[in-house]
Amino acid sequence: MNWIQKKVVLRPKPRGFHLVTGELLEHLPELHSLRVGLAHFFIQHTSASLSLNENADPSVRTDMEAHFNKIVPENAPYFEHIYEGADDMPAHIKAVMIGPSLSLPITDGRLNLGTWQGIYLCEHRNRGGARKVVVTIWGSTD
Amino acid sequence: MNWIQKKVVLRPKPRGFHLVTGELLEHLPELHSLRVGLAHFFIQHTSASLSLNENADPSVRTDMEAHFNKIVPENAPYFEHIYEGADDMPAHIKAVMIGPSLSLPITDGRLNLGTWQGIYLCEHRNRGGARKVVVTIWGSTD
Amino acid sequence: MNWIQKKVVLRPKPRGFHLVTGELLEHLPELHSLRVGLAHFFIQHTSASLSLNENADPSVRTDMEAHFNKIVPENAPYFEHIYEGADDMPAHIKAVMIGPSLSLPITDGRLNLGTWQGIYLCEHRNRGGARKVVVTIWGSTD
Numbered sequence: 001m002n003w004i005q006k007k008v009v010l011r012p013k014p015r016g017f018h019l020v021t022g023e024l025l026e027h028l029p030e031l032h033s034l035r036v037g038l039a040h041f042f043i044q045h046t047s048a049s050l051s052l053n054e055n056a057d058p059s060v061r062t063d064m065e066a067h068f069n070k071i072v073p074e075n076a077p078y079f080e081h082i083y084e085g086a087d088d089m090p091a092h093i094k095a096v097m098i099g100p101s102l103s104l105p106i107t108d109g110r111l112n113l114g115t116w117q118g119i120y121l122c123e124h125r126n127r128g129g130a131r132k133v134v135v136t137i138w139g140s141t142d
Numbered sequence: 143m144n145w146i147q148k149k150v151v152l153r154p155k156p157r158g159f160h161l162v163t164g165e166l167l168e169h170l171p172e173l174h175s176l177r178v179g180l181a182h183f184f185i186q187h188t189s190a191s192l193s194l195n196e197n198a199d200p201s202v203r204t205d206m207e208a209h210f211n212k213i214v215p216e217n218a219p220y221f222e223h224i225y226e227g228a229d230d231m232p233a234h235i236k237a238v239m240i241g242p243s244l245s246l247p248i249t250d251g252r253l254n255l256g257t258w259q260g261i262y263l264c265e266h267r268n269r270g271g272a273r274k275v276v277v278t279i280w281g282s283t284d
Numbered sequence: 285m286n287w288i289q290k291k292v293v294l295r296p297k298p299r300g301f302h303l304v305t306g307e308l309l310e311h312l313p314e315l316h317s318l319r320v321g322l323a324h325f326f327i328q329h330t331s332a333s334l335s336l337n338e339n340a341d342p343s344v345r346t347d348m349e350a351h352f353n354k355i356v357p358e359n360a361p362y363f364e365h366i367y368e369g370a371d372d373m374p375a376h377i378k379a380v381m382i383g384p385s386l387s388l389p390i391t392d393g394r395l396n397l398g399t400w401q402g403i404y405l406c407e408h409r410n411r412g413g414a415r416k417v418v419v420t421i422w423g424s425t426d
Contacts, residue, residue: 003320003424005391036145038182038278040322042389044398046338051238054188059222060234066220067235071213071355078350080343092344093351096335096404101387103243105184105276107147112276114186120238134389134396136322140145178287180324180420193380196330201364202376208362209377213355245385247326247418249289254418256328262380282287 002037004030004137009130013123015087017051017061021118025111028135032109037139039111042101044132047091047125049098055118064120068094091124098122106139144179146172146279151272155265157229159193159203163260167253170277174251179281181253184243186274189233189267191240197260206262210236233266240264248281286321288314288421293414297407299371301335301345305402309395312419316393321423323395326385328416331375331409333382339402348406352378375408382406390423 008027010020043050054060072093074086081089102119105112121131150169152162173181185192196202214235216228223231244261247254263273292311294304327334338344356377358370365373386403389396405415
């Protein structure tokens with residue numbers, strides 16, 4: 001049983017859905033040593049989230065942003081938590097809807113994703129800054 | 143520490159929410175050998191998802207389909223990713239809302255679910271075909 | 285490799301989003317013995333869910349409840365599963381949107397949460413009663 005845990009800091013990104021598979025994996029060369037295992041990605045923030053979806057056409061990601069803005073609009077008349085900006089409370093709600101973590105299977109030293117799957121950083125704030133992700137990997141080398 | 147990992151192919155299902163606890167478990171006899179552990183189910187697709195909910199009344203599942211169609215309707219005027227059919231972009235959004243994986247506790251050789259809980263395959267495409275699920279199980283036999 | 289698994293019963297709470305980090309952790313002194321690991325929290329119900337969000341301003345939690353009620357209103361005309369009360373089918377839908385489990389990293393004997401993160405019990409029923417959570421913790425002591 002092998003455990004690897006590290007904090008990865010993702011570069012600041014504008015509000016929207018961003019493909020970050022490559023940016024995360026460049027920090028995780030240890031993953032190659034595992035024959036079978038799990039990789040857990042956990043974002044330490046309450047206004048951004050991690051998800052998995054289409055890794056090809058960028059319009060999937062802009063449509064995603066457009067639709068979540070429709071479902072969770074700014075300035076809802078019943079919002080009371082408004083003093084951190086109009087984008088703040090919607091960001092918390094989207095974070096609860098999408099979730100703070102991803103658990104992905106490792107097979108033969110690689111994330112065992114489907115052909116079209118990529119990891120999304122869902123940045124719900126206009127200027128969220130750098131985002132911290134705790135990555136925990138465990139598994140068997142034989 | 144024991145690791146079991148396999149790919150299970152779920153039979154094609156029409157669009158909607160489907161109870162698949164039995165169909166998954168028939169592929170996982172190894173689960174019975176674990177006293178304590180976790181089972182991780184990961185769907186390798188971007189337009190279907192896995193969830194857990196009521197395993198009894200089928201109207202819960204048809205209401206679920208009706209409401210997700212209401213929240214994420216086809217043909218939203220702002221969708222740009224439209225060339226794979228009207229059901230495609232809504233499928234991606236629902237997949238992000240519901241998520242691609244389930245982690246469930248194992249206790250004394252069984253999934254430790256509540257009385258009314260069952261695993262749902264959430265098929266968001268009209269004709270999604272067979273769906274691949276990577277199942278990873280790890281735990282202790284004593 | 286160490287495994288700890290127990291069932292924690294959360295005290296009954298009214299409908300809404302509740303911070304339960306402290307109530308859960310008081311049952312988990314064993315967590316302190318792990319240098320690195322994972323903690324998995326799984327709610328054995330289909331009308332309540334677990335999530336993670338802001339642990340400070342309580343208005344985040346009341347706004348959360350207000351907005352999920354807006355997205356998933358009671359008495360939608362197409363609901364068929366209505367005989368358990370107007371709050372029942374919306375509770376199932378919210379449970380699928382938010383999810384039944386949380387996986388959190390353990391580092392040096394503590395949940396490695398961000399400064400503003402706390403665990404939410406999302407109680408979607410008017411009177412859900414006590415809620416059972418299966419907690420599974422595994423990791424390495426060295």
